[in-house]
Amino acid sequence: MEGVFFFGMQAGPIGFFDSGYGGLTVLREVVRSMPEYDCVYLGDNARAPYGTRSYETVYAYTLECVEQLFDMGCQLVILACNTASAKALRTIQQRDLPRLGSEKRVLGVIRPTAEAVGSYTQSGHVGVLGTTGTVLSDSYPIEIGKLHPNLIVEQEACPMWVPLVENNEIHTPAADYFVEYRIKAIFSRDPKIDTLILGCTHYPLLMPVIERHLPQGVALVEQGTIVAEKLRDYLLRHPEMDERCTKGGVVRFYTTDSPSNFDQQATQFFGSPVKSAQITVQHHH
Ligand code: DGL
DSSP states (O other): OOOEEETTEEEBOEEEEESSSTTHHHHHHHHHHOTTSOEEEEEOGGGOOOTTSOHHHHHHHHHHHHHHHHHTTOSEEEEOOHHHHHHTHHHIIIIIHHHHHTTOEEEOSHHHHHHHHTTTOSSSEEEEEEOHHHHHHTHHHHHHHHHOTTOEEEEEEOTTHHHHHHTTOTTSHHHHHHHHHHHHHHHHHOTTOOEEEEOSTTGGGGHHHHHHHSOTTOEEEOHHHHHHHHHHHHHHHOHHHHTTBOOSOOEEEEESSOHHHHHHHHHHHHSSOOOEEEOOOOOOO
16 A cells, blocks of 8 residues: 555555554544545554653654554654654654655644643643653643643643553443542642543543543543544645545554454444554664
Protein backbone atom coordinates (compact mmCIF):
# COMPACT_ATOMS: atom_id res chain seq x y z
CA MET A 1 0.00 0.00 0.00
CA GLU A 2 2.14 2.84 -1.26
CA GLY A 3 0.75 6.35 -1.58
CA VAL A 4 -0.74 7.33 -4.87
CA PHE A 5 0.39 10.15 -7.16
CA PHE A 6 -2.28 12.65 -7.88
CA PHE A 7 -1.42 15.30 -10.47
CA GLY A 8 2.23 14.91 -9.57
CA MET A 9 1.49 15.21 -5.86
CA GLN A 10 1.71 12.38 -3.37
CA ALA A 11 -1.45 11.49 -1.52
CA GLY A 12 -2.39 8.79 0.98
CA PRO A 13 -4.47 7.87 4.02
CA ILE A 14 -4.29 9.78 7.30
CA GLY A 15 -2.11 7.82 9.72
CA PHE A 16 -3.08 7.28 13.37
CA PHE A 17 -0.56 6.00 15.85
CA ASP A 18 -0.82 4.77 19.42
CA SER A 19 1.24 2.50 21.65
CA GLY A 20 -1.69 0.09 21.62
CA TYR A 21 -5.46 0.39 21.53
CA GLY A 22 -6.06 3.83 23.01
CA GLY A 23 -5.79 5.75 19.74
CA LEU A 24 -8.80 3.83 18.48
CA THR A 25 -10.98 6.06 20.69
CA VAL A 26 -9.70 8.99 18.62
CA LEU A 27 -9.96 7.22 15.26
CA ARG A 28 -13.54 6.20 16.11
CA GLU A 29 -14.58 9.86 16.36
CA VAL A 30 -12.62 10.86 13.24
CA VAL A 31 -14.31 8.14 11.18
CA ARG A 32 -17.67 9.18 12.61
CA SER A 33 -17.24 12.82 11.60
CA MET A 34 -15.10 12.43 8.44
CA PRO A 35 -16.10 9.04 6.98
CA GLU A 36 -14.87 9.90 3.50
CA TYR A 37 -11.18 9.97 4.49
CA ASP A 38 -8.95 6.92 4.15
CA CYS A 39 -7.24 6.12 7.46
CA VAL A 40 -4.54 3.75 8.63
CA TYR A 41 -4.16 2.82 12.29
CA LEU A 42 -0.92 1.49 13.71
CA GLY A 43 -0.83 0.12 17.26
CA ASP A 44 2.59 -0.76 18.63
CA ASN A 45 1.07 -3.43 20.90
CA ALA A 46 4.26 -5.48 20.98
CA ARG A 47 5.99 -2.67 22.87
CA ALA A 48 3.05 -1.17 24.81
CA PRO A 49 2.61 0.40 27.26
CA TYR A 50 4.74 3.47 26.67
CA GLY A 51 3.48 5.37 29.72
CA THR A 52 6.34 4.51 32.04
CA ARG A 53 9.16 4.46 29.45
CA SER A 54 11.97 6.97 29.16
CA TYR A 55 12.01 9.92 26.80
CA GLU A 56 14.61 8.24 24.55
CA THR A 57 12.60 5.04 24.26
CA VAL A 58 9.26 6.71 23.56
CA TYR A 59 10.91 8.94 20.98
CA ALA A 60 12.71 6.04 19.23
CA TYR A 61 9.60 3.81 19.12
CA THR A 62 7.31 6.62 18.00
CA LEU A 63 9.70 7.70 15.25
CA GLU A 64 9.87 4.16 13.89
CA CYS A 65 6.09 3.96 13.75
CA VAL A 66 5.76 7.38 12.11
CA GLU A 67 8.29 6.34 9.45
CA GLN A 68 6.29 3.16 8.92
CA LEU A 69 3.11 5.18 8.35
CA PHE A 70 4.98 7.46 5.94
CA ASP A 71 6.19 4.34 4.08
CA MET A 72 2.53 3.35 3.75
CA GLY A 73 1.90 6.59 1.90
CA CYS A 74 0.55 8.72 4.76
CA GLN A 75 1.25 12.42 4.33
CA LEU A 76 -0.36 13.37 7.63
CA VAL A 77 0.12 11.40 10.84
CA ILE A 78 -1.75 11.94 14.11
CA LEU A 79 -0.04 10.78 17.28
CA ALA A 80 -3.26 9.58 18.92
CA CYS A 81 -1.30 8.98 22.11
CA ASN A 82 -0.64 11.56 24.79
CA THR A 83 2.57 9.94 25.94
CA ALA A 84 4.03 10.06 22.41
CA SER A 85 2.65 13.57 21.86
CA ALA A 86 4.29 14.69 25.10
CA LYS A 87 7.64 13.04 24.63
CA ALA A 88 8.29 12.61 20.91
CA LEU A 89 6.23 15.07 18.86
CA ARG A 90 8.41 18.17 19.10
CA THR A 91 11.63 16.32 18.35
CA ILE A 92 10.09 14.52 15.38
CA GLN A 93 8.69 17.80 14.03
CA GLN A 94 11.92 19.69 14.46
CA ARG A 95 14.63 17.11 13.95
CA ASP A 96 13.19 14.39 11.73
CA LEU A 97 10.52 15.90 9.50
CA PRO A 98 12.96 18.00 7.43
CA ARG A 99 14.72 14.74 6.54
CA LEU A 100 11.58 12.60 6.13
CA GLY A 101 9.74 15.07 3.93
CA SER A 102 9.20 18.67 4.91
CA GLU A 103 5.77 18.67 3.23
CA LYS A 104 4.58 15.88 5.53
CA ARG A 105 2.97 16.65 8.89
CA VAL A 106 2.84 15.00 12.30
CA LEU A 107 0.29 16.34 14.80
CA GLY A 108 -0.44 15.41 18.40
CA VAL A 109 -3.44 15.34 20.73
CA ILE A 110 -2.25 17.59 23.56
CA ARG A 111 -2.37 20.93 21.78
CA PRO A 112 -5.96 20.54 20.48
CA THR A 113 -7.10 19.40 23.92
CA ALA A 114 -5.37 22.35 25.60
CA GLU A 115 -7.05 24.70 23.11
CA ALA A 116 -10.50 23.29 23.81
CA VAL A 117 -10.30 23.22 27.60
CA GLY A 118 -10.81 26.97 27.98
CA SER A 119 -14.43 26.65 26.91
CA TYR A 120 -15.26 24.02 29.55
CA THR A 121 -14.16 25.50 32.86
CA GLN A 122 -16.00 28.10 34.89
CA SER A 123 -13.90 27.95 38.05
CA GLY A 124 -10.64 28.26 36.11
CA HIS A 125 -9.32 25.13 37.84
CA VAL A 126 -8.50 22.23 35.53
CA GLY A 127 -7.33 18.71 36.35
CA VAL A 128 -5.31 16.47 34.06
CA LEU A 129 -5.19 12.68 34.36
CA GLY A 130 -2.52 10.91 32.33
CA THR A 131 0.28 8.38 32.28
CA THR A 132 3.40 8.99 34.35
CA GLY A 133 5.26 10.03 31.18
CA THR A 134 2.65 12.58 30.16
CA VAL A 135 2.40 14.06 33.66
CA LEU A 136 6.17 14.28 34.24
CA SER A 137 6.66 15.97 30.85
CA ASP A 138 4.46 18.87 32.08
CA SER A 139 3.16 19.18 28.51
CA TYR A 140 -0.40 19.96 29.62
CA PRO A 141 0.45 22.73 32.11
CA ILE A 142 2.86 24.21 29.54
CA GLU A 143 0.43 24.13 26.60
CA ILE A 144 -2.56 25.28 28.67
CA GLY A 145 -0.39 28.00 30.20
CA LYS A 146 0.48 29.36 26.75
CA LEU A 147 -3.14 29.45 25.55
CA HIS A 148 -5.04 30.20 28.78
CA PRO A 149 -2.54 31.75 31.22
CA ASN A 150 -5.24 32.33 33.85
CA LEU A 151 -6.14 28.68 34.32
CA ILE A 152 -4.80 26.71 37.29
CA VAL A 153 -3.74 23.19 36.32
CA GLU A 154 -3.32 20.24 38.66
CA GLN A 155 -2.13 16.85 37.39
CA GLU A 156 -2.34 13.26 38.56
CA ALA A 157 -0.47 10.29 37.09
CA CYS A 158 -2.60 7.14 36.97
CA PRO A 159 -0.09 4.39 36.11
CA MET A 160 -2.50 1.52 36.84
CA TRP A 161 -5.27 2.70 34.56
CA VAL A 162 -3.82 1.65 31.18
CA PRO A 163 -3.04 -1.90 32.37
CA LEU A 164 -6.58 -2.16 33.78
CA VAL A 165 -8.04 -1.15 30.43
CA GLU A 166 -5.68 -3.28 28.32
CA ASN A 167 -6.40 -6.34 30.46
CA ASN A 168 -10.15 -5.93 30.35
CA GLU A 169 -10.44 -5.28 34.09
CA ILE A 170 -12.69 -2.26 33.72
CA HIS A 171 -15.68 -3.70 35.54
CA THR A 172 -13.80 -5.11 38.52
CA PRO A 173 -13.36 -3.91 42.12
CA ALA A 174 -9.70 -3.31 41.21
CA ALA A 175 -10.66 -0.70 38.62
CA ASP A 176 -13.01 0.90 41.10
CA TYR A 177 -10.26 1.06 43.70
CA PHE A 178 -7.59 2.60 41.48
CA VAL A 179 -9.98 5.09 39.89
CA GLU A 180 -11.33 6.28 43.24
CA TYR A 181 -7.81 6.51 44.66
CA ARG A 182 -6.57 8.85 41.89
CA ILE A 183 -9.73 10.95 41.71
CA LYS A 184 -9.62 11.50 45.47
CA ALA A 185 -5.94 12.43 45.28
CA ILE A 186 -6.36 15.13 42.62
CA PHE A 187 -9.47 16.66 44.23
CA SER A 188 -7.83 16.71 47.64
CA ARG A 189 -5.09 18.90 46.18
CA ASP A 190 -7.53 21.20 44.39
CA PRO A 191 -11.23 20.90 45.29
CA LYS A 192 -12.08 23.76 42.91
CA ILE A 193 -11.40 21.68 39.78
CA ASP A 194 -14.54 21.70 37.63
CA THR A 195 -13.01 20.22 34.46
CA LEU A 196 -11.08 17.00 34.27
CA ILE A 197 -9.10 16.14 31.14
CA LEU A 198 -8.74 12.47 30.28
CA GLY A 199 -5.18 12.98 29.04
CA CYS A 200 -4.69 9.41 27.85
CA THR A 201 -6.51 7.88 24.91
CA HIS A 202 -7.17 4.71 26.90
CA TYR A 203 -9.16 6.45 29.62
CA PRO A 204 -12.50 6.96 27.82
CA LEU A 205 -13.13 3.26 28.45
CA LEU A 206 -13.01 3.94 32.19
CA MET A 207 -15.57 6.73 31.89
CA PRO A 208 -18.44 4.91 33.67
CA VAL A 209 -16.12 4.10 36.58
CA ILE A 210 -14.68 7.62 36.70
CA GLU A 211 -18.16 9.14 36.66
CA ARG A 212 -19.09 7.09 39.73
CA HIS A 213 -16.35 8.76 41.75
CA LEU A 214 -16.53 12.25 40.32
CA PRO A 215 -17.75 15.13 42.51
CA GLN A 216 -20.97 16.67 41.20
CA GLY A 217 -20.76 19.29 38.49
CA VAL A 218 -17.34 18.28 37.17
CA ALA A 219 -17.05 18.02 33.38
CA LEU A 220 -15.02 15.18 31.87
CA VAL A 221 -13.08 16.15 28.75
CA GLU A 222 -12.68 13.27 26.32
CA GLN A 223 -10.26 13.81 23.46
CA GLY A 224 -11.80 11.85 20.60
CA THR A 225 -14.43 14.40 19.66
CA ILE A 226 -12.06 17.33 20.23
CA VAL A 227 -9.31 15.88 18.04
CA ALA A 228 -11.81 14.96 15.30
CA GLU A 229 -13.19 18.49 15.28
CA LYS A 230 -9.73 20.10 15.26
CA LEU A 231 -8.55 17.77 12.51
CA ARG A 232 -11.47 18.71 10.30
CA ASP A 233 -10.73 22.34 11.04
CA TYR A 234 -7.03 21.86 10.27
CA LEU A 235 -7.80 20.32 6.86
CA LEU A 236 -10.16 23.20 6.05
CA ARG A 237 -7.43 25.68 6.87
CA HIS A 238 -4.80 23.65 4.96
CA PRO A 239 -6.35 22.70 1.61
CA GLU A 240 -2.88 21.77 0.33
CA MET A 241 -2.77 19.00 2.94
CA ASP A 242 -6.41 18.06 2.42
CA GLU A 243 -5.60 17.39 -1.26
CA ARG A 244 -2.92 14.99 -0.09
CA CYS A 245 -5.43 12.91 1.90
CA THR A 246 -7.18 10.26 -0.19
CA LYS A 247 -10.92 9.91 0.23
CA GLY A 248 -12.18 6.40 -0.42
CA GLY A 249 -13.62 5.80 3.05
CA VAL A 250 -11.26 2.87 3.71
CA VAL A 251 -9.91 2.26 7.25
CA ARG A 252 -7.08 -0.21 7.75
CA PHE A 253 -5.63 -1.51 11.01
CA TYR A 254 -2.11 -2.73 11.75
CA THR A 255 -0.56 -4.01 14.95
CA THR A 256 3.01 -4.96 15.81
CA ASP A 257 1.67 -7.87 17.90
CA SER A 258 -0.88 -10.63 17.32
CA PRO A 259 -3.76 -9.52 15.05
CA SER A 260 -6.23 -11.94 16.66
CA ASN A 261 -5.57 -10.45 20.10
CA PHE A 262 -5.81 -6.99 18.60
CA ASP A 263 -9.13 -7.65 16.87
CA GLN A 264 -10.61 -9.12 20.02
CA GLN A 265 -9.65 -6.15 22.20
CA ALA A 266 -10.01 -3.41 19.61
CA THR A 267 -13.78 -3.59 19.27
CA GLN A 268 -14.45 -2.08 22.68
CA PHE A 269 -12.20 0.90 21.85
CA PHE A 270 -13.35 1.39 18.26
CA GLY A 271 -17.00 0.57 18.83
CA SER A 272 -17.34 -1.73 15.83
CA PRO A 273 -15.52 -4.88 14.63
CA VAL A 274 -11.88 -4.50 13.61
CA LYS A 275 -9.83 -6.72 11.31
CA SER A 276 -6.12 -6.05 11.59
CA ALA A 277 -2.91 -7.29 10.00
CA GLN A 278 0.47 -7.70 11.62
CA ILE A 279 3.35 -5.46 10.66
CA THR A 280 6.99 -5.38 11.68
CA VAL A 281 8.21 -1.91 12.38
CA GLN A 282 11.66 -1.44 10.90
CA HIS A 283 14.46 0.50 12.41
CA HIS A 284 15.14 3.05 9.64
CA HIS A 285 18.41 4.70 10.56
N1 DGL B 1 -2.78 5.75 25.13
C1 DGL B 1 -1.54 6.34 25.53
C2 DGL B 1 -1.73 7.78 25.89
O1 DGL B 1 -2.63 8.42 25.40
C3 DGL B 1 -0.79 5.68 26.67
C4 DGL B 1 -0.78 4.22 26.75
C5 DGL B 1 0.55 3.70 27.18
O2 DGL B 1 0.93 3.84 28.35
O3 DGL B 1 1.19 3.14 26.31
O4 DGL B 1 -0.97 8.31 26.65
